[in-house]
Every structure is written in C-alpha cells, then in structure tokens.
Amino acid sequence: MGTGADNTTAQRLRLLQQEFVQPARSGPGDGRSSRPTHAPAPVDLGVLDRIRAAVHEVEHHTRTAAPDAGPFTGPAERVYDYCRQHTAHLEAEQQNAREAIIYRQGLEHAIAAGDTSVVRKHPCPQCGCVGMYWQDKTRRALCVNHYCTDNDGVSNTWELKRLAQEYIARKSAVARRAT
Numbered sequence: 001m002g003t004g005a006d007n008t009t010a011q012r013l014r015l016l017q018q019e020f021v022q023p024a025r026s027g028p029g030d031g032r033s034s035r036p037t038h039a040p041a042p043v044d045l046g047v048l049d050r051i052r053a054a055v056h057e058v059e060h061h062t063r064t065a066a067p068d069a070g071p072f073t074g075p076a077e078r079v080y081d082y083c084r085q086h087t088a089h090l091e092a093e094q095q096n097a098r099e100a101i102i103y104r105q106g107l108e109h110a111i112a113a114g115d116t117s118v119v120r121k122h123p124c125p126q127c128g129c130v131g132m133y134w135q136d137k138t139r140r141a142l143c144v145n146h147y148c149t150d151n152d153g154v155s156n157t158w159e160l161k162r163l164a165q166e167y168i169a170r171k172s173a174v175a176r177r178a179t
C-alpha cells in the first residue's frame, strides 16, 4: 500500500505558487483588509516556468513508465499523486526512481522559495558529513568538510539529483530491513 507517501513536495509546490505565482487577490470578501491597495506583486515568470517544467518532467516520467496513464490535468501540485497512482504497480526499483524525482523536486521547490536549509540534513555522498551548503551559482550542495575535496583541492559539490537518489536508497533500505 502506498502509505507513507510523502506529500512534502506537493506542499512545497503549493507554497511556491502562493508566494510567487498567484498575485495577491483583491477579490470579493477582501473589503475589510487594512492593506493599502498596491498593485499585486508581479507574477514571477521564472518560478512559473520552473513549476511548469517540474510538472512536465513528472508527467513525462509517468507516461514513459506507464504508457496507459494518459495526460495529466489538474492543479500542478496534484501531479505527484497522478504519478504515484499510475506507477504504483511497478517494481520497487522503478518506484524508487520515481520517489527520487519527487524528492528532488521537493528540494528544488524549497530552494526556489528561499529555503536552502533543506540540503543541510543530507550527508555528503563522499565523506558522510552532515551540514552541506547550497551554492547558488553552481546550483549544487557544497560539502563543508575541509578535507573533502577533489584532486585540485576544491570542495566537493553535489547535484540535488544525487542527494535525492541517496536519500531514497537509504529510506528504502531501512524499509526493507523493517519488514
């Protein structure tokens, strides 16, 4: 049963939309608001594009893994439910691949919303140290261990994809041991 399916990614996507995409509504029922009537904040097209790309990636992954799935329709944050529903019958390895994508998108949504602390709890894949930093210019997580460097003495950095894959692999190993 798909219990324990984590909705964090969907929540983060919704938050991102609320913060950056849906302009503050000045619709009915808002008359009591003491806020000054500024023009609503402009929609952040970069974030909008990123959300669209994220939804497209998950839809594409779903339809590749499960050709019968049909197109995704509905609000963006529902794409993860759609994906899990249509791929729930697949082998564990494929389900892990799916969860790694969803988990990585959760990290991406949080970072896009300004919360870069989400990378910190991940152990470095090289040395196991916890406490990585997000490096915006490379869009990678940087290991803080001074001895954890490449051959040129440059600190090791990791793609979110790698951190997500390792996270899901650990989680599934724990689940296997528990049964």
Ligand SMILES: [Zn+2]
Residues within 6 Å of the ligand: 124, 125, 126, 127, 128, 129, 143, 144, 145, 148, 156
């Ligand atoms: Zn390291």
